Amino acid sequence: MKIKIQSKGFTAKQELKDFIQEKTEKLFRLYEKTLSCEVVIKIEKAGTRDNKQCDIRMVIAGNDLLAAARCATFEEATIRAIEALERQIHKHKTRTLPDGKRSTKVST
Numbered sequence: 001m002k003i004k005i006q007s008k009g010f011t012a013k014q015e016l017k018d019f020i021q022e023k024t025e026k027l028f029r030l031y032e033k034t035l036s037c038e039v040v041i042k043i044e045k046a047g048t049r050d051n052k053q054c055d056i057r058m059v060i061a062g063n064d065l066l067a068a069a070r071c072a073t074f075e076e077a078t079i080r081a082i083e084a085l086e087r088q089i090h091k092h093k094t095r096t097l098p099d100g101k102r103s104t105k106v107s108t
Contacts (some may be wrong), residue, residue, distance in 0.1 A: 002036035009042055016041075016074055020054075023082050027058060031089045035059045041074050054078045058085055065092065 003024050005017050024037045038057040045051070050070050054077035058065040065088045069080035 003039065004036065005039045007041050012041060019075055020078050023078055027082065027085055030086060031060065033061050044070065052077050054081045056081045056085060065089065
């Protein structure tokens with residue numbers, strides 16, 4: 001379980017790195033074939049308030065999963081990128097079930 005956190009254009013505080021580490025560890029529990037995660041956080045030079053960006057690359061066997069989010073805070077951007085990856089993991093799992101069978105959800 002390897003998580004690489006990189007901040008571009010600034011030095012991230014340890015609290016922010018710990019927050020990102022905690023949230024990305026959740027991805028390893030969702031998909032056991034995850035090899036590593038690479039997180040890049042940066043401040044975009046945009047005229048808007050939502051200029052904090054978080055890009056996450058999840059390295060898995062086969063194709064990598066990518067997600068990015070831009071918000072007012074790095075924490076919010078990280079949460080949104082992780083939510084996007086959770087959806088991608090779910091899609092990836094349903095596409096790679098044995099015998100080509102797709103899972104079906106029964107709503108109650």
